[in-house]
Amino acid sequence: xxxxxxxxxxxxxxxxxxxxxxxxxxxxxxxxxxxxxxxxxxxxxxxxxxxxxxxxxxxxxxxxxxxxxxxxxxxxxxxxxxxxxxxxxxxxxxxxxxxxxxxxxxxxxxxxxxxxxxxxxxxxxxxxxxxxxxxxxxxxxxxxxxxxxxxxxxxxxxxxxxxxxxxxxxxxxxxxxxxxxxxxxxxxxxxxxxxxxxxxxxxxxxxxxxxxxxxxxxxxxxxxxxxxxxxxxxxxxxxxxxxxxxxxxx
Numbered sequence: 402x403x404x405x406x407x408x409x410x411x412x413x414x415x416x417x418x419x420x421x422x423x424x425x426x427x428x429x430x431x432x433x434x435x436x437x438x439x440x441x442x443x444x445x446x447x448x449x450x451x452x453x454x455x456x457x458x459x460x461x462x463x464x465x466x467x468x469x470x471x472x473x474x475x476x477x478x479x480x481x482x483x484x485x486x487x488x489x490x491x492x493x494x495x496x497x498x499x500x501x502x503x504x505x506x507x508x509x510x511x512x513x514x515x516x517x518x519x520x521x522x523x524x525x526x527x528x529x530x531x532x533x534x535x536x537x538x539x540x541x542x543x544x545x546x547x548x549x550x551x552x553x554x555x556x557x558x559x560x561x562x563x564x565x566x567x568x569x570x571x572x573x574x575x576x577x578x579x580x581x582x583x584x585x586x587x588x589x590x591x592x593x594x595x596x597x598x599x600x601x602x603x604x605x606x607x608x609x610x611x612x613x614x615x616x617x618x619x620x621x622x623x624x625x626x627x628x629x630x631x632x633x634x635x636x637x638x639x640x641x642x643x644x645x646x647x648x649x650x651x
Contacts, residue, residue: 402631405430408483409630410476412436412467412523413493416443417592418542421619422490423449425627427458432483436465436476437493443593459483467493467519473526480530487537488630489527491520491564494542496594498557509556516560517567524571528580536579538630541568542622543584545645552606561586565641572639581638583629588645589616612647 409426413419414435420442423433435449440462442448453460463479465472480486495515497508520541531537546554547561564584571582589595589607595616596604607616625644628634643649 402429402627402633404488404627404631406484407488407630408432408434408480408486409488409490410434410436410480410486410523410527411490411492412465412473412476412519414449415439415441415462416449417594418587418590418619418622419490419492420449420452421623422492422626423460424452424456425620425623426488426630427453427456427460429627429631430458431488432459432480433461434476434480434483434486435460435462436467436473437462438464438466440464467491467522468514470522470525473522477526477530485534486527486530487534489523489537489539490542490626490630491523491539492542493519496557498554500553501555503553504555512556512560513563516557517563520564521567524567524582528571528575531575531580532578537581538634539568539571539580539582540626540629541582541584542626543568543586543641545586545588545643545649548586548641548643549649568641569639576638581629581634583634583637583639584641585622585625585629586641586643586645586649587617587622588643588648590622591616591618610648610651611645612651615646617644617646
């Protein structure tokens with residue numbers, strides 16, 4: 402899964418799964434553009450830029466809000482320093498969600514705008530650049546919640562289901578332009594966002610209901626993303642890869 406000479410843009414790359422993806426890409430030889438609303442990780446430690454550079458790869462940070470298309474355009478343009486972005490990972494998201502009757506309009510709007518429209522913005526900016534070059538690869542981070550019903554995830558599930566459909570449409574429309582688009586749907590994953598979940602008992606529920614009886618690690622999601630970005634997945638497009646310990650198989 403060699404990504405040498407490639408530049409990978411990762412939204413939400415300062416922490417959690419996005420950070421793990423950025424570092425996994427760097428470990429395979431990629432230069433990285435980190436697009437996030439904040440540079441510092443949510444937990445203590447070095448920034449993603451510093452960690453990528455410590456691995457001998459080039460990296461730059463762009464302050465970006467994925468709900469603003471122009472921010473994603475700037476992030477793609479920043480990749481020109483490294484020869485141009487040829488892989489985009491749309492990872493940034495908003496995870497607070499409730500049941501249908503407890504979902505307020507503000508929660509619905511923020512979830513759709515961040516989790517779905519934000520992915521659309523990243524895909525649009527990425528595809529525009531790839532059409533000018535030799536193609537490329539897109540991986541959108543969806544969720545098992547977009548595949549099967551989960552408790553108290555109304556707005557989030559709706560947005561993530563949309564991400565999967567959006568991904569397939571891009572795959573069909575641009576396959577003949579040498580652009581591949583796939584999504585990865587994580588199950589419960591041990592990130593700070595998960596540990597600070599608004600619903601009591603989430604971890605206990607996750608470990609009990611997941612067939613592997615544990616939650617995933619960010620690196621396990623990152624490895625799946627890197628595979629889909631690499632030439633090892635050269636004939637794979639329009640796929641939604643579940644990385645969920647068997648949750649959706651039940």
